Structure formats: structure tokens, C-alpha cells
Amino acid sequence: MARKRKLNVFSLSFLDIMSCGFGAIVLFFMIINHGTVAKSEEVNKELLAEVKLLEEEVLQGDERLVLARNSLEVTQTEIVTTEGLSRQLLQDLRELREELAQYEDSSLARREDINALKADLKALEEASRRLEGAVTSDEGQGDATRTFIGDGNRQYLTGMQMGGDRILVLLDASASMLDETIVNIIRRRNLPDDLKRESDKWQRALRTVDWLTTQIPVSSRFQIYTFNTEARPALAGTAGRWLEAGDGSSLEKSVTALKGVVPGKGTSLHRAWEVVAGLNPKPDNIYLILDGLPTMGDKVVTAGKVSGRDRLRHLDRSLNLLPSGIPVNVVLFPMEGDPMAASSYWRLAQLTGGSFMSPSADWP
Secondary structure (H helix, E strand, C coil): CCCCCCCCCCCHHHHHHHHHHHHHHHHHHHHHHHHHHHHHHHHHHHHHHHHHHHHHHHHHHHHHHHHHHHHHHHHHHHHHHHHHHHHHHHHHHHHHHHHHHHHHHHHHHHHHHHHHHHHHHHHHHHHHHHHHHHCCHHHHHCCECCCCCCCCCCCCCCCCCCCCCEEEEEEECCHHHHCCCHHHHHHHCCCCHHHHHCCHHHHHHHHHHHHHHHCCECCCEEEEEEECCCEEECCCCCCCCCEECCCCHHHHHHHHHHCCCCCCCCCCHHHHHHHHHHCCCCCCEEEEEECCCCCCCCCCCCCCCCCHHHHHHHHHHHHHHCCCCCCEEEEECCCCCCCCHHHHHHHHHHHHCCCEECCCCCCC
16 A cells, blocks of 8 residues: 655745745845935935025135124124214314304404594594605605505614624524524424525515615615625625615615525624625624524534534634624524523624614514
């Protein structure tokens, strides 16, 4: 009897079927997963592009924020500055209003003063007309060789007597004649020549010479020299010669020529007294117009400082060249930093029998 065959569940056919099924599942899974990965990559690319775009916008926003902050700081600074200027302008406006009120008050007072002056002027004009009627034409002419018109009808009381047969005028034309203070002298000596000639102090000196020449007697002879480190006649070509005052033309030409002189260099009285010694015959009256003690002696020195004692020594040594017996009349324009000048020149005038004057700022 045949033996029954045993049934085995895990036979070869079953394994084949299971293997095929499992392989189909793996293949199906791989197909699905590949599609998912591809789609994920596409989605990621789009997201990355949007992220980059957003990052660029964030960077641009940061830059704009920085610019805005800087603009805000500048604006705040300008606001503070403007507020300060506004306060200053308001303060200036208040001060101007106060000054205007003061000027209005002073203007009223000045109008009253002007009216009073007009009344005085009218009275003086009437008195002048009466006096002119009492003076003959010959007496009114006098012996003046030139006329000098100052600021109005002024009477000049100086104590100087313009006399003698031979009159010498010596005018200091050094750099110190540009101004009263040392600082302004240093500033002005570097200016163009036209501006140097327009210096107030130099113009005063020229007006002084102008006034002195109007007092020269018609019968006298004269000469005008300028001096600094050297001496020159005012009228070129007349060195060592006396000029006639009678015709008036020589005086006028000499005074006019002085307007072209430019003050400069140092001051040496040796040069001035050499002019006196070189004239033949000698002058019998000298008028010395200057502003201080000499800054150098016989030798011209262009460097180094000069003390007050040195300047006194230069003056004393220069007097050895001055011939005796000639009056020296001094017109001194005081200068800053030269306190011994007035007493020294007053002593010179007293010793020589001349006169000394230190005029006010508005003379002549």
C-alpha cells in the first residue's frame, strides 16, 4: 500500500510566488519614491528662490534703514543748529531794536543841537560880514605866500613863529609815520604804496607842512627835505639850494611833490643834520616834523631790536652834526612805545632857542 505523501506549506512554488510579490512591491515603492523625490526637489528649488529674494529684500531694507537713521541724525543736528541760530537772531533783533530806540533818542537831541548850531552859525556869519566891512583890502591880504583851508574857519594858535631869511623844513618819512601803534605800522608797511600814502598819520604830517608853508614870509627863502635812512629835497633837482618863497610857485611845487613820497625804512637824524650842515649859507630857522626818537645812527642797520636807551644815544650823537646857533622848532606826533621822545625834543627846542609842539589829532 502506497505511503501517503506529506503536505509542505513552504514548498518551492510558494516561495517563488512570495518572492515575485515582494519584488513587485519593492519595484512599486521605488517608482513612487522616485516621483516624490523629484517633486520635492522642484518644490525646494522654488522655495530657495523665494528665500533668496526675501534675503535680498531684507538686505535692501537694512540699507534703507541705515540711510534713514543717518538722515534722521543729520536732520536732528540741523534742527538743533537752526534753533540756536533762531535764538541768536532773536537776540540780535532785540539788541537792534534797543539800539534803534537809542539812536532815535540821540537823533532828537542832535536835531536840537543842529538847530542851535545853525543859529550860532547865522550869528557868526553876521559878525563876519561886519568885520569884513571894517577891514581894508590891503590888510586882509597880509604877507602869506600860500593859503591853507582847514576844517572850517579856525584860528591856529601854535606859539611857533615862522620867521628868518632862510627856513628849512625837515619831514620824517620813515615807516613809523604810517600809524601811531607798532602793530598797525607793521601791517601798513606791507601794503601797496598808494595805501601807504593815504595813511591818516602821514596825511596829518603833509597837512602840517602845508600849513607851515603858508606862514613863510614873502621875502624869505626856503627848502623842504624828507629824511629816513637818507635825505632828499621835496623838489627834485634842488638839493643844496635855497628856493625863493616870493613867487609862490616853488612852494606850491614842493608841497605837491611831497604827496608822491612813500613813508618807509628807519629814522636817522644824522641824515637830517647833514642837510643842515650842507646848506650854504646855513638856515636861520629849522622846523622838524617827526614822531619819535631815531631808530638808527650814522650807520644804517636793518636787523635787530633798538632799545629806548639806544634811541636816546642816537639822538645825542646826531646833535654833534647840528651847527650851533640855529633854532630848532619841533612838531612831534607821539607814537606808542616811545615815552622819552617828548621830553628829549622839548629839551632840544629849549637848548636851541626854538619851540616845541605836540598837536592834537585834529590839527591842523
